[in-house]
Amino acid sequence: MSLSSIKTFTLVLDGPADAAFTVGEVASGQVILEVSRDTRVQSMKVQGRGVATAHWLENRGMNSVYNDYTSKITYFRKRLNLIRDNGELTVLPAGRHEFPFSFQLPEETLVTSFEGKHGSIRYWVKVKLHRPWCPVRKIKKEFTVIEPIDINTPSLLAPQAGTKDKLARTWYRNFGQVSVTAKIDRKGYTPGEVIPVFAEFDNATSRSIVPKAFIIQTQTFIARGTMKQKRSVVATLCGDMVSARTRETWHGRAIKIPPVGPSIQQCRIIKVEYMLKVCVDVPGTSKLCLELPLVIGTIPLHPFGSRTSSISSHYSVNLEWLRMAIPEQPEPPPEYSSVVTEEEAEQRNDGVAPPPAEDLSGIMERPLMAFLQEFRFRPPPVYSEIDPNPQPPHMRPRCMTC
Known part of the structure; x- marks a missing residue:
């Protein structure tokens, strides 16, 4: 045939x-x-x-x-x-x-x-x-x-926060200390969502600093007990310059998640993880970076019935990110090498595993915005000429001078 x-x-x-x-x-x-x-x-x-x-x-x-x-x-x-x-x-x-x-x-x-x-x-x-x-x-x-990843779970609805500081210095001179404190409403998001970043940058140095935020994807491949990783920046947020000895606050600056693949956590040989990296670029010294874990899911957040909706309503007043216009064609993200610190680059080149991150889950459990609650005193009782608790008739009156 x-x-x-x-x-x-x-x-x-x-x-x-x-x-x-x-x-x-x-x-x-x-x-x-x-x-x-x-x-x-x-x-x-x-x-x-x-x-x-x-x-x-x-x-x-x-x-x-x-x-x-x-x-x-x-x-x-x-x-x-x-x-x-x-x-x-x-x-x-x-x-x-x-x-x-x-x-x-x-x-x-x-x-x-x-x-x-x-x-x-x-x-x-x-x-x-x-x-x-x-x-x-x-x-x-x-x-x-598609593996279903529901972000409406308690672990993925929990806020993520952290703080980090560093002494900016060169060979023989100290410029002062820089500290970064950041918080996001939850850990789980879906592609296309906007992450409001609440952060505070305290610049006690004699130089100006530039705060930035990145969404980083890490692909991990495992074979024969050896691990291979590939990191890439998928989204970028650049803030305004913070002058020397001043403080800058982000009241929910927006960074949009691009159409990326969901997190892969259940495979033994391939993992895809995400993180939000808030960095401060200090001229003349290495970067200060704070990492917050992210999980990109497939089932979006329910509009009602979650604690995150109440948190969002709490910050609904005076939020800049609600009025920010996100461009349809954002600038291409930078290379991963431009957002890592010198210590991380040396550890990666030497094959040394990075030290475990501190457990900062208990930090910033309260909102960044302080508010006053109104208290009202109980009104006084109504005045009456009649004693509401009279003495019994058989009781002898007490002499007040004895």
Whole structure:
């Protein structure tokens, strides 16, 4: 049989082209095979798979010897026989043939589809057509899986806050101390949301400083006990210059989350994490940076019934970020190397793990804006000539001079 006997061999998934699946859902579609004449087929199988893979090469020494780091996790694998191989050939008459199929995704947690520099998480459907004395025909189609991350949970609705200070100095001269205090309403957000940043910058130095805020994405790949990371800046917020020996306050300055992928936390070999980094650039010395963790979810915040809505209403008065216009085409974010401190850069180059961050979860639990509560005194009792508690008639009156 010549190859020209097959006119069409395609795989079509039901639903829109950009449809995304989640755990427990059913993925269905059709295999369309159109032949120009009677065709003998041995078997046709469809397979659904979901695999996470991490892979990179590292050069060790001067001999150009590369170490291969590879790890793989299979999340699901299912097979269906559209034409079963029972030892006899199946003859398909000329014309168009449609073979429907469907399989259910596992009920366990499936991580979100991902494509990175050193790894990927992919889900696909592959069909193989076996014919006698002919090469195997294959078609493959990928589909997207989204892991549901609900930000309406107590851990993701908790405010995130921290404070950090540093003594700005050069070789032999101290310029003074710089301190940064920052807070955000919650930990979980979804793409497209605006994060109001409440911060205070105390510049006790003799130089002007420039406060900035960044949203940083960190991709972590793990294989053979070795970790590879890639960091990138996805959003930027630049504040006004703070003069020497002055203080600047951000009353909810806005930084918008771009259309990025959600956080990946349940995969053992690939992780995608986010953080809000509030930095102060002091001329002549290294940066002072404060990091607040973020989780990018897929289920947005409920408008009512959460503590964050009450917090937002508390700050609804005199908020600058509500009136700020965010441009449709913002400036491209800077490189990650421009927002890290010198100590972090040296630790990364030397392969030293950064020290654990201090537990500052209890700091700034109160709002940054002070307010006065009105108290009213209880009014005095009504005056009356009649004693409400008279003495009993049998009691002898007491002499006040005795």
